[in-house]
Amino acid sequence: MFKPIELFIGLRYTRAKRRNHFVSFISLTSMVGIALGVTALITVLSVMNGFETQLRERILGMVAHATVSERGAAISDWQSVLDQARQHPRVEGAAPFVNGEVMLTRGGNVSAAMVRGILPEHEGEVSDVVDHFVVGDIDRLVPGEYGIVLGSELASLLRVRVGDQVTVVSPEARMNVVGITPRVRRFTVEGIFNVGMYEYDRGIALVHMEDAARLFRTGDGVTGIRLKFDDLMAAPWLARELAADLPGTYSVRDWTVQHYNFFQAVRTEKTVMFVILTLIVAVAAFNIVSTLVMVVTDKQADIAILRTLGLSPGSVMGVFIVQGAVIGVVGTLLGVAGGISLALNVDTLVPAIERLMGIQFLPADVYHISELPSELRWNDVTRITGVALVLSLVATLYPAWRASRTAPAEALRYE
Known part of the structure; x- marks a missing residue:
């Protein structure tokens, strides 16, 4: 049996x-x-x-692992801060940026957006956007020529293609003979990217950092420095470690601070x-x-x-x-x-x-x-x-x- x-x-x-x-x-x-x-x-x-x-x-492909900023002001001596950050053994990439909120217009189409001024030669160190271009190339952003790169959804909303011009309206006003008027600058579309996340494809525009500095009148300063570490999950304690090494009033915010919830x-x-x-x-x-x-x-x-x-x-x-x-x-x-x-x-x-x-x-x-x-x-x-x-x-x-x-x-x- x-x-x-x-x-x-x-x-x-x-x-x-x-x-x-x-x-x-x-x-x-x-x-x-x-x-x-x-x-x-x-x-x-x-x-x-x-x-x-x-x-x-997709989020960290656009916002980086950590950001160095100075409390209440632009970073004027950003080159030395950038060099010091790169000396950290766990930092794989670092790039300065200038941020500002603007209004983009083209004909009768209007949209709010975040303009980010970048250095094209360094953007690939901290962002994946360089690998997601549909049309054009990030290297076409040349200082002084006022080129702009748009997300695919933003370009579709404004109904623009590469070579078209868009008007960028900065909320910071200026005084002239007719009174107080916002700063307006025409930019030429040099590329369109698609990172596959609606929030960024719809709300981000990239320009050269020098053009952004002139638009927002930041002078030689930058809004901050974006960092990429060798380990994404180690970003919180690496950010604290790096902040302790930096002089002055600099702060380092890792990605979990903004997106933790x-x-x-x-x-x-x-x-x-x-x-x-x-x-x-x-x-x-x-x-x-x-x-x-x-x-x-x-x-x-x-x-x-x-x-x-x-x-x-x-x-x-x-x-x-x-x-x-x-x-x-x-x-x-x-x-x-x-x-x-x-x-x-x-x-x-x-x-x-x-x-x-x-x-x-x-x-x-x-x-x-x-x-x-x-x-x-x-x-x-x-x-x-x-x-x-x-x-x-x-x-x-x-x-x-x-x-x-x-x-x-x-x-x-x-x-």
Whole structure:
């Protein structure tokens, strides 16, 4: 006979007979429920992992890992600060910048934007924007020629192409014979970039730093110096370390200061989604309780006979734990297979569904990104698998204990 006896009988009870099709249907429902819950958990967590990664890469591709600034003033001696920052062994890149809010106009089209004055030869050290040009090139920003590079959404709103001119209106006023008027300067569009994040494609314009300094009248000073470290996640303590080395009133703000609440909200949402979807698995797992309770009731005579033949209460308990565990294991494995397959193909399935239904799940003007990313992490798969198996095992304990308490004489009285 198949050994151990608990495993043999437990596996035998998982096969349906003609008189207990309803029990088998409940077992199948429990198995499918666990599979769907595990699939949903793996897929949703993978999408949220991808969402967090994409946001971090795109945001930090524009805002840099840390920024050096002087409290309440422009940095006049920025070259020495730049050189000192580059001497830090963990700093991979540094570049000065001049920031200012402006109004861009072209014909009847008007839009507010943030103009960032940069040095084209150094921008690639701290930003990924140089790799996302649709038209033109960042090297076409030449001092004195008043060239400007626009995000794709901003260019589309203003209806401009490379070679067109846009009027930049600075909010800082100047006095002349007709009174107080804002400063106005015409810039020629030299390029269009698309970083894939609506906030930046819609609200950022790049010009040469010298042109920005003349526009905002910062003289030889700069708004700040952007830094890139060799380790993104080490930015908070590296920023504090660098701030301690810099003289004067300079401060160093890392990316977590500006975006900490946003990424914390994403992580919290991921945790909440894990808990909510785990409840689906829990409901399906505890369907095993009702399945095994009905099986125990149906098998009262069989249990009594096994007990009279010498099977211990612990072995009876093991029989029904095996039966419930089979349902949980099969459902979990099916869910893991389905979740992995779905998570690895989200980027192709979602666009196909959007084309088929004629809708867009993530409008770019509402969400930070317009594509549904997915990043499968094996530690998530392991954690989800473990939770599903534990819940399935826990669900078998009460029915199995109840079966072990069956009194042989009482069960066989009316047989």
